[in-house]
Amino acid sequence: MTVRWIRAALAGVAALTLGLAGCGGDDAPAGTAGGGRVTVFAAASLTETFTRLGRDFEAAHPGTRVTFNFAGSSALATQISQGAPADVFAAASPATMKTVTGAGEAAASPVTLARNQLVIAVPRGNPRQIAGLPDLTRPGAKVALCAEQVPCGAAARTALDAAGVRLTPATLEQDVKGALAKVKLGEVDAALVYRTDARAAASDVDAIEFAESDRAINDYPIVVLKRAGDPATARAFVDHVRSDAGRAVLTAAGFQPPQA
Amino acid sequence: MRTRDTAARAARPARRRPRVPLALLLPAGLGLLFLVLPLVGLLARAPWTTLPQRLAQPGVLTALWLSLQTATLATLLCVLLGVPLAWLLARVEFPGRRLVRALVTVPLVLPPVVGGVALLLVFGRRGLLGSWLDATFGVTLPFTTAGVVLAEAFVAMPFLVIAVEGALRGADPRYEEAAATLGAGRWTTFTHVTLPLVAPGVAAGAVLCWARALGEFGATITFAGNYPGRTQTMPLAVYLALETDLPAAIVLSLILLTVSVAILAGLRDRWVGAP
Amino acid sequence: MTAPPLLDAHLVADRDAFQLDVRLRIAAGEVVALLGPNGAGKTTALRALAGLHPLAAGHLTLDGVDLDRPDRRRWVPPERRPVGVVFQDYLLFPHLRALDNVAFGPRRQGADRSAARERARGWLDRVGLAEQARRRPRQLSGGQAQRVALARALAVDPTLLLLDEPLAALDAGTRLDTRAELQRHLGGHSGATLLVTHDPLDAFVLADRLLIVEHGRVVQEGDAASVTARPRTDYVARLVGLNLHRGRADGHTVRVGELTLTAADRVVGDAFVAFPPAAVALHPARPDGSPRNVWPATVTGVQRHGDNLRVQLDGPITVAADVTPAAAAHLRLAPGQRVWAAVKAAETHAYPA
Numbered sequence: 001m002t003v004r005w006i007r008a009a010l011a012g013v014a015a016l017t018l019g020l021a022g023c024g025g026d027d028a029p030a031g032t033a034g035g036g037r038v039t040v041f042a043a044a045s046l047t048e049t050f051t052r053l054g055r056d057f058e059a060a061h062p063g064t065r066v067t068f069n070f071a072g073s074s075a076l077a078t079q080i081s082q083g084a085p086a087d088v089f090a091a092a093s094p095a096t097m098k099t100v101t102g103a104g105e106a107a108a109s110p111v112t113l114a115r116n117q118l119v120i121a122v123p124r125g126n127p128r129q130i131a132g133l134p135d136l137t138r139p140g141a142k143v144a145l146c147a148e149q150v151p152c153g154a155a156a157r158t159a160l161d162a163a164g165v166r167l168t169p170a171t172l173e174q175d176v177k178g179a180l181a182k183v184k185l186g187e188v189d190a191a192l193v194y195r196t197d198a199r200a201a202a203s204d205v206d207a208i209e210f211a212e213s214d215r216a217i218n219d220y221p222i223v224v225l226k227r228a229g230d231p232a233t234a235r236a237f238v239d240h241v242r243s244d245a246g247r248a249v250l251t252a253a254g255f256q257p258p259q260a
Numbered sequence: 261m262r263t264r265d266t267a268a269r270a271a272r273p274a275r276r277r278p279r280v281p282l283a284l285l286l287p288a289g290l291g292l293l294f295l296v297l298p299l300v301g302l303l304a305r306a307p308w309t310t311l312p313q314r315l316a317q318p319g320v321l322t323a324l325w326l327s328l329q330t331a332t333l334a335t336l337l338c339v340l341l342g343v344p345l346a347w348l349l350a351r352v353e354f355p356g357r358r359l360v361r362a363l364v365t366v367p368l369v370l371p372p373v374v375g376g377v378a379l380l381l382v383f384g385r386r387g388l389l390g391s392w393l394d395a396t397f398g399v400t401l402p403f404t405t406a407g408v409v410l411a412e413a414f415v416a417m418p419f420l421v422i423a424v425e426g427a428l429r430g431a432d433p434r435y436e437e438a439a440a441t442l443g444a445g446r447w448t449t450f451t452h453v454t455l456p457l458v459a460p461g462v463a464a465g466a467v468l469c470w471a472r473a474l475g476e477f478g479a480t481i482t483f484a485g486n487y488p489g490r491t492q493t494m495p496l497a498v499y500l501a502l503e504t505d506l507p508a509a510i511v512l513s514l515i516l517l518t519v520s521v522a523i524l525a526g527l528r529d530r531w532v533g534a535p
Numbered sequence: 536m537t538a539p540p541l542l543d544a545h546l547v548a549d550r551d552a553f554q555l556d557v558r559l560r561i562a563a564g565e566v567v568a569l570l571g572p573n574g575a576g577k578t579t580a581l582r583a584l585a586g587l588h589p590l591a592a593g594h595l596t597l598d599g600v601d602l603d604r605p606d607r608r609r610w611v612p613p614e615r616r617p618v619g620v621v622f623q624d625y626l627l628f629p630h631l632r633a634l635d636n637v638a639f640g641p642r643r644q645g646a647d648r649s650a651a652r653e654r655a656r657g658w659l660d661r662v663g664l665a666e667q668a669r670r671r672p673r674q675l676s677g678g679q680a681q682r683v684a685l686a687r688a689l690a691v692d693p694t695l696l697l698l699d700e701p702l703a704a705l706d707a708g709t710r711l712d713t714r715a716e717l718q719r720h721l722g723g724h725s726g727a728t729l730l731v732t733h734d735p736l737d738a739f740v741l742a743d744r745l746l747i748v749e750h751g752r753v754v755q756e757g758d759a760a761s762v763t764a765r766p767r768t769d770y771v772a773r774l775v776g777l778n779l780h781r782g783r784a785d786g787h788t789v790r791v792g793e794l795t796l797t798a799a800d801r802v803v804g805d806a807f808v809a810f811p812p813a814a815v816a817l818h819p820a821r822p823d824g825s826p827r828n829v830w831p832a833t834v835t836g837v838q839r840h841g842d843n844l845r846v847q848l849d850g851p852i853t854v855a856a857d858v859t860p861a862a863a864a865h866l867r868l869a870p871g872q873r874v875w876a877a878v879k880a881a882e883t884h885a886y887p888a
Contacts (some may be wrong), residue, residue: 006531072503074503074504075501075502075503076501078506095504142403144485146293147500147503149488149501149504149505150500150503151505168484169487170402170403170487171403171484171485171486171487171491172485172486172487172492172500173481173485173486174481174486174496174499174500174503178481178482181377181482182485185377185380185381185386186384186385187380187384187385187386187402193371224460243337262673294736432626434622434626435626435628437587437613437626438620438622438626438628439628440586440587440612440618440638441585441586441587441613441614441616441618441620441688442613442614442619442639442640442643442687442691443614443615443640443643443644443691444614444639444643445614448643452639453628456628456630456631457628457629457630459630
């Protein structure tokens with residue numbers, strides 16, 4: 001009696017586990033699957049553009065299928081070095097890319113797909129009349145920056161240092177979307193975010209360009225990974241991103257082309 | 261009856277321990293394994309050689325201290341507001357009680373980040389109450405330590421209310437009647453009889469509440485932001501360390517884990533009076 | 536009762552199954568027992584007196600003060616009534632020592648901590664538990680817990696003392712001692728005392744007067760002697776161990792169904808007849824001679840009853856008869872056996888219904 005129960009329970013647990021694993025395998029084609037399938041791990045700031053580029057690529061190459069995993073670059077890098085099945089990795093900073101190439105996961109040297117520049121995001125209408133970085137140090141001004149551990153925070157630090165501006169932010173956000181949200185909700189008067197993010201939120205925030213931003217430009221590197229199941233298609237996708245058509249999509253979103 | 265009880269208790273050690281059925285033991289073991297294995301993973305990957313230097317970094321202790329402070333304050337706030345709420349739910353019949361009980365669990369269901377946004381919409385600079393607080397008292401809660409306490413209390417309160425309400429429902433209300441016949445009004449009855457009777461439930465709820473507040477991340481970073489020494493608690497420090505330095509994140513997690521387990525184990529012996 | 540009673544109550548309260556409707560008067564120093572089967576409404580009456588159950592109608596006046604009078608919208612909450620209660624399972628506060636359980640009431644009455652403890656110590660001493668003052672309820676035996684509960688109820692110096700089945704939770708041996716002890720303390724209580732119980736022995740020993748309650752109504756009232764001698768319901772007859780029948784009397788004869796019984800008393804009109812089972816003699820054939828009450832019966836059951844056997848009989852009337860084992864053997868008593876039952880007129884009591 002007892003033995004039969006245990007057997008049934010074990011069978012149930014096993015079936016459940018396998019079933020769940022099976023589901024996962026079905027939906028997220030592994031890098032090893034091959035056959036015209038590409039799984040791309042891309043930085044969260046690439047969500048809109050890459051989704052578009054993926055559709056274009058599938059249309060141009062019938063029979064292929066591109067799936068995405070968008071998240072913070074660092075989280076993606078950790079997932080890849082822990083063996084996640086990815087074919088292509090697009091990061092928001094060379095530093096994050098380095099943790100993947102350093103672990104020997106890349107099939108080639110990364111190339112820059114685009115660059116992103118910081119802007120000062122302010123609530124729509126710019127009620128505090130902010131014109132540049134020095135305005136952020138005004139008494140009572142609340143500013144959100146990204147934490148220095150994430151690329152937009154590192155870039156903000158570089159820009160502030162270049163401008164010789166010392167400021168105590170109200171918060172150091174975990175990512176650029178967090179900093180932007182604080183502006184949208186009116187909790188801070190300004191935040192240093194990427195131009196692309198400010199443009200995507202144009203209905204709520206205004207983007208103020210500032211002189212020192214060209215000192216803190218962020219490169220977005222992309223690379224085909226060593227464990228890619230169908231390296232040819234993966235390379236084809238990277239080429240598509242870097243083609244003129246791909247570049248047009250990126251530029252429309254606020255990215256700048258990579259330096260020649 | 262009481263004397264018979266004592267007799268039975270005295271006889272118990274002589275009896276053999278009851279056999280635990282395998283059908284329970286096996287899933288119980290699997291369950292424990294499932295909970296403990298991730299901890300083993302953390303321990304296995306911990307950078308033991310560089311541990312002392314990492315512990316000595318100034319930001320670590322600041323974040324730990326802030327976490328302990330805010331979690332404790334949040335628990336106090338929850339006890340202060342949650343115990344009376346639990347009493348109301350357990351002891352007073354009022355229309356819409358089922359709805360209120362369901363509302364209490366909202367923070368459990370809400371993703372913490374959404375909870376943080378919701379708190380901003382109420383207590384933020386432009387929030388429903390926040391704008392009034394700012395205009396009247398010049399008080400702003402976001403990006404302050406008080407904001408951290410508020411965010412943690414919001415997320416942790418249901419644990420306390422549910423535990424205390426359960427304890428109150430289990431407590432025999434006739435003790436309260438006995439107190440009334442001895443001349444105790446409702447408030448005295450509550451403080452002198454009801455509360456001591458459900459003290460173990462309150463303690464258990466407070467422990468759960470404290471643990472949840474200590475681990476709080478989403479609502480805190482959304483509502484109170486992240487600034488070292490002011491609003492950066494351990495979970496926030498862990499998350500940001502994860503961006504660049506996995507070993508550092510593991511060390512921070514282990515510190516948080518060790519300290520909280522030590523405190524809870526210490527409290528259990530001292531206060532909760534576990535058997 | 537010449538002096539106005541200390542407690543004057545007409546308790547009308549709604550319960551799930553029926554309505555409680557009981558008139559109750561208790562003089563100072565008097566102990567009244569509310570005796571009845573489970574679910575008769577005894578506890579509801581006690582709760583209404585304590586203020587734990589509101590009256591639907593009627594009134595409750597204690598020492599000239601209305602504590603509950605729905606028609607005048609008057610209601611005094613339990614904590615402001617001069618009432619002490621000993622609950623069925625005592626409900627001693629588990630987190631307080633015996634001393635502080637007893638001191639709880641005096642504290643609420645405004646005594647400071649040391650004065651309240653002093654009073655509590657006095658009461659514990661009186662119930663013989665000075666030694667156990669520092670114990671918590673779960674460290675007390677059943678009898679000790681009962682005495683602490685009594686001390687706690689008396690420590691508030693109540694005008695009305697209520698006891699809800701005070702001995703029901705005790706085992707037989709403890710019950711005997713505790714009952715005697717309780718009788719002593721109740722005797723010393725100058726206020727009114729109401730005892731609720733389903734145990735006739737408790738009621739007979741402890742109370743001056745009995746109120747028998749069934750289905751929320753008082754069915755009989757009187758002291759122990761009159762109740763035991765003249766039961767008026769089957770429940771009371773069973774309690775006191777009498778055969779009870781109702782019929783129509785005409786002088787010394789009472790007609791019960793088809794049977795006419797001759798009794799020692801003279802009654803006219805509706806009447807009860809009662810006789811003890813031991814007065815019923817069984818014969819294998821119709822007896823000749825003195826007994827005037829004789830009828831044929833069929834044995835329906837035989838059980839042990841003390842040293843004797845109790846025989847259940849069916850026939851023109853249903854009765855119980857007590858016989859010695861020797862007599863039973865002689866008669867070869869077994870269910871289905873046909874016998875003749877006889878009761879002497881001298882042992883048959885008749886009284887107006």
